[in-house]
Amino acid sequence: MKCKSLSMIAGGILGLALGLTWSFSALAQVDPLPSWNATPTKQAIVEFVGRVTKVGGPDFVAPAERIATFDNDGTLWVEQPMYVQLAFALDRLRAMAPLHPDWSYMEPFQSVLEGDVKASAKMDEHDIVQLIMMTHAGMTTDEFSKIVTDWLTTARDPRFKRPYTELVYQPMLELLSYLRANGFKTFIVSGGGVEFMRPWTEKVYGVAPEQVIGSSIKTNFQMRDGIPTLFRLPDLNFIDDKVGKPVGINETIGRRPIAAFGNSDGDLEMLQWTTISDGVRFGAIVHHTDAVREYAYDRQSHFGRLDVALDAAVANRWTVIDMKKDWKVIFPFDPR
Structure with missing residues (x-):
């Protein structure tokens, strides 16, 4: 009886060990990028992460130096038929118009108020800055945050009829x-x-507010009814685009990234700053090639133009993410 009991115990331990081995093996084989097709793009990403995280390996990078930067518009969520923030500014303009009757005959405001969608979508940088100054200033930072949050709760994308925060890229x-x-x-x-x-x-990306770098208008400190506030002024402070991106990265992070992801010429300098340096580096560009599930655009697009950076990707051996070929799904709500 004693031998039989020992045999049963040994068998149980062996079974448990085999079960744990199988479980660990199964966990190790779980695909961390299930919405990506098995293409060279996915392989390049996984290989890069493996190289810089392999302790004792020649390309190991300490966790403190593992910095990855991501553009937002067109890289993490939609930017067609116009930038989401521009859509927000246009709605703000319409809401504020009764207090500014002169806007009805001033451009670029007049076209917006008359419902000229094509004219609104073709605003140049100067027009957009002017619009931002008029609609984003004259309030505290807390008031502005609430306006943004409320708008995102109710606003819907004209094509997909969903909240903009649902139009993020699942991959x-x-x-x-x-x-x-x-x-x-x-x-x-x-x-x-x-x-x-x-x-x-x-909430949407898992990226904390202190890890967001972007353009800004000037603010000043004010005591209002005994309450300390930051008041937003109609004056540009910093444009975090093109050559501004490496500057913003350096001032905010203080470390050069080892990976950067963008989708347009506005991200060129960030990709150069990240990848043209010593050590293992990774640069990638999201190329919008899927007109059926999302949009197809690059060199001629008014928003998110990808021209110079697309050519630079070849010269610098950046990975070009082909949305149509590399992604199984685009949005979290797409059928699997």
Whole structure:
């Protein structure tokens, strides 16, 4: 009886060990990027992460230096038919118009108020800045944050009829999580307004407000009825686009990233700053090639133009993410 009992115990231990081995093996084989097709693009990402996280390996990067930066518009969520923040500004303009009767005969405001969608979509940089100054200032930072949050709750994209915060790219959400699971700190580095993004990036992307870098207008400190506030002024402070992105990264992070992800010429300098340096580096561009599930655009697009950076990707051996070929799904709500 004693031998039989020992045999049963040994068998149980062996079974448990085999079960644990199988479980660990199964966990190791779980795909961290299930919405990515098995293409060279996915392989390049996984290989890069493996190289910089392999302790004792020649390309190992300490966790403190594993910095990855992401553009927002067109890289993490939609930017067609216009930037989401521009859509927000246009709605703000319409809401504020009764207090500004002179806008009815002033451009670019007149076209917006008359419902000229094509004219609104073709606003140049000067027009957009002017619009931002008029609609984003004259309030405290807390008041602006509430306006943004309320708008995102009710606004709907004209094509997909969904909240803009649902029009985020599922493969990129997985990539953010995958990098963080491997010791990376992820930052958003966007030409969009930093105060426009901070109210929602943590909930949508898992990126905390202090890890969001963006364009800004000037603010000043005021005591209002005994309460300390920051008041937003109609004056530009910093444009976090093109050559501004490396400057913003350096001032906010203080470390050069080892990975950067963008989708347009506005991200060129961020990719150069990240990849043209010593050590293992990774640069990637999201190329919008899927007109059926999302949009197809590059060199001729008014928003998110990808021209010079697309050519630079070849010269610098950056990975070009082909949306149509590399992604199984685009949005979290797409059928699997």
